[in-house]
Amino acid sequence: MLGKITPELSEHILNFGVFGVELFFVLSGFLIGGILIKTFVQADEFTFAEVRNFWIRRWFRTVPNYWLVLTASFVLFQYLKFDPFQLPYLKGYVFLQNLRHPNILNSFPEGWSLAVEEWFYLTLPVAMYLCAKVLKPANKARFLFRVFLGYLLVFVFIRFFNAFDPLNGRDPDEGVRKVVFFRLDAVMYGVLFAYLNYFKPQVAEKLKGKLLAAGVLLFSALFYLCLHYRLAFMVQTDPVIRFLRNAFLYVLIPLSFSFCLPYFNSIRTIGSKLFGRVVQHISKVSYSVYLLHFSIVYRPFFMTMQPTTLKSALMYYVLYWIVVFGFATMLYKFFEYPVMALRDRFTPKNH
Secondary structure (H helix, E strand, O other): OOOEOOHHHHHHHHHHHHHHHHHHHHHHHHHHHHHHHHHHHHOOOOOHHHHHHHHHHHHHHHHHHHHHHHHHHHHHHHHHOOOOOOHHHHHHHHOOOOOOOOOOOOOOOOHHHHHHHHHHHHHHHHHHHHHHHHHOOOOHHHHHHHHHHHHHHHHHHHHHHHOOOOOOOOOHHHHHHOOHHHOOOOOHHHHHHHHHHHHOHHHHHHHHHHHHHHHHHHHHHHHHHHHHHOOOOOOOOOHHHHHHHHHHHHHHHHHHHHOOHHHHHOOOOOOOHHHHHHHHHHHHHHHHHHHHHHHHHHHHHHOOOOOOEHHHHHHHHHHHHHHHHHHHHHHHHHHHHHHHHHHHHOOOOOO
């Protein structure tokens, strides 16, 4: 018989959520960064037209769906009297809801991570374009590595210096983790491993086992520390722990996932055809799942459910994901995919 839900189990679930978002950043950097690297290398000259085409394809993929769900969350929460609409919420439409300060969107709080992504993919191509314009690189591989490393270090140091006197106070979750200005390095770890995969595939293949072991060990240690000290959530009274957490935690977590990328990228088969189709479908609707899972499905319909045993919690959990994937599949089929199909009218297909 399944036992009761304990505070320790709830804490595990919260920490998995924190690590899940960091994994999302890393995978995004590896996949989308790989496209950006390929575009830069194959272009005779990396012009602003290349940057514009990248943005257009990126925005057709993310922005319309986001605007639709964001608007739906405003309407739904207004109707349910959860959170009256306020004029500052309009900042969410241009990803300004958490640029320097904690997220203001109570009706769509998960949008903070998308804001990090959009600002990253807005600023990195500009950095690449401006640096290429000034330096006119002869060696594209060396040039990209320096730009990527420089970009990453800028925001690592910004977070490091903020740790001495936090801009947003001592709240590590809202004040650091969910603020764009302090997290623009989060996606770059995946981009760096996309760089390794593109320019040094033999090195990635040779080191994949050792990197996987290092990634698993680092992830395990970080997860234990986050669980034991509540590093991602609790306002720490110990100034040393608080500083180390604010300065280094969000370097180490994405690194732990990045180390695993060469190994999993080398896997070419994923089991039976049925399993492959399931994985493919999940990958297609994953963005819609991200947009719908919390504010549209969980908060209005599932948050009031308070299971007291693991058995009832498991039943609610299964039902929840059935509803989420059902809605996400419809959103993808009838809105997201048709909008994405318009991209080729505005940009070349190889972007």
